[in-house]
Amino acid sequence: MAAVTIKKSEISSHSVDSVTARREARRRKILENAESRLKKLTGVEQKSNVTIDDFRPIKYECHDTSLTQTNDNDDSLSYNGILPTQASGSTNLGSNISPELMQNGLRHPSKSTLIEKSSYKLLRYFVIAFFANVLLIFSNGAFGRNANEIGCNMIFVPFVGYEFVNFFINRENNTGNSILRLLLIFNMKSETLKMIILYIQYLTQFTQDLFVYFFMFIVANQMLKLAFCLR
Structure with a gap:
């Protein structure tokens, strides 16, 4: 026990x-x-x-911090829960747009570049208008009765010639940003879209340049008249 x-x-x-x-x-x-x-x-x-x-x-x-950071960054870039890659995959609007057309259409020039281009454009049109005034004076002295008809031709010929040359030199770069965004909705082919943008923008540019040219023509004409009066 x-x-x-x-x-x-x-x-x-x-x-x-x-x-x-x-x-x-x-x-x-x-x-x-x-x-x-x-x-x-x-x-x-x-x-x-x-x-x-x-x-x-x-x-x-x-948990991998790199993946977490990536997801956080993606969430900050999302819009209504849709990431940019998902949005591009779900819609096929830009499938027929060439990279060159997209790059030219979405390029935003700087403010200083726009001012510089505008200054050069005004100078060019002033030179053309001055040359047209010289031709007009020459036609009035050389052709007598037919001076009015020939003078009108002398006014328009330099401008139309310049616009014609400018169109063929810069037509590859004439792709408008706002027009491109508008036509992207219709999912058009790249070549058709490029031609529509080209001619629409050229028509707009031609109208604007015509008004600028007439203004410069009047300025040059008055300057020449003032020069002859001072003589």
């Missing part, structure tokens, strides 16, 4: 020690998991080699 009692006491003490050891191991494991979680939050990762029976540590999935 004494031996049985001793064995029971040893078993009970052993079980108590085992439970205490397991509790201590669990407590240490909880502390290690908390420390590991803190290190993951701060960017430091450490793996634990402690294994305890009947205890499975919590597994944390590692």
